[in-house]
Amino acid sequence: MQNISLEELAGKAKVSKTTASLVLNGKGDRYKINKDTQQRILRVAAEYNYRPNFSARSLTKGRTMTIGLVVPNIADSFYSNIAFQLEQQLANTEYQLLMGSTRENSEREEALINTFLNRQVDALIVATTQKKQAYIERIYNSGIPVVLFDRHYPNSLLPHVIVDNYRGINKLIHHLQSKSRTNIGYVGLELELDAIKERQLAYNDWMKATSSPDFFRTVHYENYQAECEGVVSQLLQNGVDALLFETHYLALEGIKCMTSKGFHCPDDVSVVSFGDHQAFSVFTPGITVVHQPVARIAENCLELVFEQLKEGGLQSSGEIILEPELVIRNT
Amino acid sequence: MQNISLEELAGKAKVSKTTASLVLNGKGDRYKINKDTQQRILRVAAEYNYRPNFSARSLTKGRTMTIGLVVPNIADSFYSNIAFQLEQQLANTEYQLLMGSTRENSEREEALINTFLNRQVDALIVATTQKKQAYIERIYNSGIPVVLFDRHYPNSLLPHVIVDNYRGINKLIHHLQSKSRTNIGYVGLELELDAIKERQLAYNDWMKATSSPDFFRTVHYENYQAECEGVVSQLLQNGVDALLFETHYLALEGIKCMTSKGFHCPDDVSVVSFGDHQAFSVFTPGITVVHQPVARIAENCLELVFEQLKEGGLQSSGEIILEPELVIRNT
DNA sequence: CTGAAAGCGCTTACAG
DNA sequence: CTGAAAGCGCTTACAG
Numbered sequence: 110m111q112n113i114s115l116e117e118l119a120g121k122a123k124v125s126k127t128t129a130s131l132v133l134n135g136k137g138d139r140y141k142i143n144k145d146t147q148q149r150i151l152r153v154a155a156e157y158n159y160r161p162n163f164s165a166r167s168l169t170k171g172r173t174m175t176i177g178l179v180v181p182n183i184a185d186s187f188y189s190n191i192a193f194q195l196e197q198q199l200a201n202t203e204y205q206l207l208m209g210s211t212r213e214n215s216e217r218e219e220a221l222i223n224t225f226l227n228r229q230v231d232a233l234i235v236a237t238t239q240k241k242q243a244y245i246e247r248i249y250n251s252g253i254p255v256v257l258f259d260r261h262y263p264n265s266l267l268p269h270v271i272v273d274n275y276r277g278i279n280k281l282i283h284h285l286q287s288k289s290r291t292n293i294g295y296v297g298l299e300l301e302l303d304a305i306k307e308r309q310l311a312y313n314d315w316m317k318a319t320s321s322p323d324f325f326r327t328v329h330y331e332n333y334q335a336e337c338e339g340v341v342s343q344l345l346q347n348g349v350d351a352l353l354f355e356t357h358y359l360a361l362e363g364i365k366c367m368t369s370k371g372f373h374c375p376d377d378v379s380v381v382s383f384g385d386h387q388a389f390s391v392f393t394p395g396i397t398v399v400h401q402p403v404a405r406i407a408e409n410c411l412e413l414v415f416e417q418l419k420e421g422g423l424q425s426s427g428e429i430i431l432e433p434e435l436v437i438r439n440t
Numbered sequence: 441m442q443n444i445s446l447e448e449l450a451g452k453a454k455v456s457k458t459t460a461s462l463v464l465n466g467k468g469d470r471y472k473i474n475k476d477t478q479q480r481i482l483r484v485a486a487e488y489n490y491r492p493n494f495s496a497r498s499l500t501k502g503r504t505m506t507i508g509l510v511v512p513n514i515a516d517s518f519y520s521n522i523a524f525q526l527e528q529q530l531a532n533t534e535y536q537l538l539m540g541s542t543r544e545n546s547e548r549e550e551a552l553i554n555t556f557l558n559r560q561v562d563a564l565i566v567a568t569t570q571k572k573q574a575y576i577e578r579i580y581n582s583g584i585p586v587v588l589f590d591r592h593y594p595n596s597l598l599p600h601v602i603v604d605n606y607r608g609i610n611k612l613i614h615h616l617q618s619k620s621r622t623n624i625g626y627v628g629l630e631l632e633l634d635a636i637k638e639r640q641l642a643y644n645d646w647m648k649a650t651s652s653p654d655f656f657r658t659v660h661y662e663n664y665q666a667e668c669e670g671v672v673s674q675l676l677q678n679g680v681d682a683l684l685f686e687t688h689y690l691a692l693e694g695i696k697c698m699t700s701k702g703f704h705c706p707d708d709v710s711v712v713s714f715g716d717h718q719a720f721s722v723f724t725p726g727i728t729v730v731h732q733p734v735a736r737i738a739e740n741c742l743e744l745v746f747e748q749l750k751e752g753g754l755q756s757s758g759e760i761i762l763e764p765e766l767v768i769r770n771t
Numbered sequence: 772c773t774g775a776a777a778g779c780g781c782t783t784a785c786a787g
Numbered sequence: 788c789t790g791a792a793a794g795c796g797c798t799t800a801c802a803g
Binding site for chain 1: 491492493494495496498499504506513514515517520521523524527528531536537538539540541548555557558559560689692693695696699700717718719721722723724
C-alpha cells in the first residue's frame with residue numbers, strides 16, 4: 110500500500126522514468142514501446158499498487174481536474190440534488206467536485222471562491238449570492254471557466270443556466286386560477302436576487318393586471334421560520350384562498366403554520382410552491398409545484414464548463430434558460 | 441488576476457525566493473527578516489494578487505489539506521446535513537472536502553476511495569457499504585487516517601462514530617407502547633448493514649419478548665418505493681395500529697401509501713421513524729422520530745480524523761457511540 | 772524503441 | 788538577516 114514513486118517503479122522494471130510514465134499513461138503504443146517492456150511496467154505497477162502522485166501531475170500539467178461548486182447551502186435539497194447530479198455525471202470523467210456553502214453570505218462566497226482558486230480548480234460552478242459580480246467577472250476574464258446557475262447577473266457575460274422564474278410563477282398562478290382561486294397570497298424572500306425579483310415581478314404584474322388584492326409578503330432569509338409564521342397567519346386572517354410560496358422551504362414552513370391553525374388544504378386554502386420537495390408528494394393533499402429540472406441544470410452547467418475548457422473557449426451564447434415544469438398534484 | 445509565481449514575486453520585491461516564501465508563510469519574524477523587507481514582499485504579493493500554487497505546495501509538503509467524504513447518497517438529507525456540518529466545522533481550517541456518492545454500490549465505493557487516495561487526500565470519512573472491510577483496513581493500516589460513520593465493521597479496529605441503533609428502535613417502541621399501541625408494524629431495508637441489523641434485532645427481540653404478532657417486513661433498497669407500498673398496504677390490512685419505519689425515506693414513502701389508502705395518522709395507525717426529516721415536523725400530525733445527532737456526528741468524525749493526523753496517532757479507543765434522541769411530536 | 776534532462780512552483784535545510 | 792541549491796514526483800520535448 111505504501112506509495113512507490115515513478116522512479117522506484119522504473120527502477121524495478123529496469124526502464125527509465127520516461128518509458129514508465131509513457132506506458133502508464135497509455136502512450137506506450139504511440140511511442141512504440143516494446144510490448145514486453147510495457148507488460149513488465151504494468152505488472153510492476155500493479156504489484157506495488159502504484160499511485161501516481163496527483164499533486165506532481167497537477168503541477169506539471171497545470172490542471173487539477175477539480176471543479177469547485179459553490180452553493181448557498183449544501184443541506185438544502187435543491188442544491189444537494191444538483192451536487193448529486195453533477196457528481197454522477199462526472200463519475201466517468203477524471204473530474205472531482207470540491208464544494209462549499211456560502212449561507213447566502215457574500216463574504217463567505219468570496220472567501221470560498223478564493224480558496225478554490227488557490228487550489229487551482231479548473232472551473233467554478235456557482236449559485237452566487239449575486240453580490241460579487243465584479244469579483245467573479247475578474248476571475249472569468251482572467252481565463253478561468255465559470256458557470257453560474259440558479260442565480261446570475263443580468264447585464265453580464267458570465268455563462269449561466271437558469272430557470273424562467275417569471276414563467277414559473279405564472280404557471281402557478283394560472284393553475285390556481287383554473288381552480289377558481291382569486292385571493293392568492295404570496296410569500297417570498299427579502300433577498301437581492303434576480304431570480305427572486307423575477308418571481309415577485311410575475312406575481313405583482315398579475316396582481317395589477319387583474320386588480321387583485323395585494324397579498325404580497327416577504328420575510329428575511331436569516332429568520333424566515335419565525336417571520337413566515339407571522340406572515341402566513343396574517344394572510345390567513347385576510348381571507349386568502351390560496352398561498353403561493355416562492356421556494357420549497359417557505360412552503361414547508363407555511364404549511365406547518367397553516368395546519369397548526371386548523372386551516373385545511375386545499376379546501377380552505379390551496380398551497381403551491383416554486384420548487385419541489387420530497388415531502389410535497391407525500392402530503393395529503395399533494396402539493397402542486399413548479400419543478401426545477403435539476404438533472405438538466407447540472408447537465409447544462411457541465412456543458413458550459415467543458416465548452417470553456419475546450420480549445421476555442423465558449424462558442425455558444427453562454428445563456429441557458431430552462432422551463433420550469435408544472436407538476437399538478439392535489440392543490 | 442493572472443497568477444505570478446513565487447520567483448516573479450521575489451524578483452519584483454528584490455529578494456530571493458527563500459525570503460519571499462518565509463515571509464509569505466508568516467515565518468518572517470522567526471527568521472528575523474527585516475521589517476522593511478517583509479513589508480515590501482507583502483505589498484508586492486497583494487499588488488499582484490499572488491496565489492501560491494497549491495499543487496506545488498502539496499507536493500513539497502506531502503499533504504493536500506483535503507479530506508475525502510464518501511456517502512451512499514449526497515442527495516439524502518441525512519448525508520447532506522452531515523456534509524454541511526463537516527464543511528462548516530472545517531471552515532476555519534485549511535481543509536476542504538472532496539465528496540462522492542456510492543449509491544450503496546460497493547464497487548463504486550472502492551473506485552471512489554481509490555480516486556481520493558490517488559489524489560492524496562489526507563484522510564477519509566466514509567459511510568461504508570460495509571462490504572469493503574479488508575480494503576479499508578488495508579488503507580487504514582498503511583497509515584492513512586480513516587473514520588467510518590453511520591456504518592462500521594464490528595470486530596474491526598477502524599475508528600468510527602455511530603449511533604446506538606438498538607436503543608433507538610427501543611425508544612420508538614416504548615414510545616408507541618406508552619400510546620397503547622401493540623400491533624406495531626416494522627418496515628425495514630434488505631441491506632447487509634450492521635446498523636440495519638441492530639435496528640431489526642431490537643424489533644425482533646421486543647416481538648419475541650412480548651409475544652407480539654410478527655409484523656416485521658423488509659424491502660429492497662433499489663426498489664424501495666414500489667415495495668414499500670406493497671408492504672405497507674399489507675400491514676394495514678393485517679390491522680397494525682402503528683408503523684415503525686427503519687429510516688426517514690421509508691417513512692415518507694409509507695405515509696404516502698397510508699394516506700392514499702385513507703388511513704389516518706395517528707388515529708388509525710401511528711407512524712414513527714428512525715431518523716428525522718424536514719417534513720416530519722410539518723406533517724399533521726407531527727411524526728415522532730428518533731433523531732440522529734448530525735452536528736455531533738460530524739464533530740466526532742473530525743475529532744477522530746485530527747487525532748489520527750496528530751503526532752502520536754489515535755490515542756482514544758476510536759469508537760464513539762452516540763445516543764439517538766427521541767423527538768416526540770404528535771404520533 | 773528508450774533515456775537524460777529540464778521544468779512545473781513551491782519549501783526548507785544549510786551556509787554565510 | 789538573506790540566498791543558493793536540493794528536492795518533492797511527475798511529464799514531455801529532445802536526442803539518439
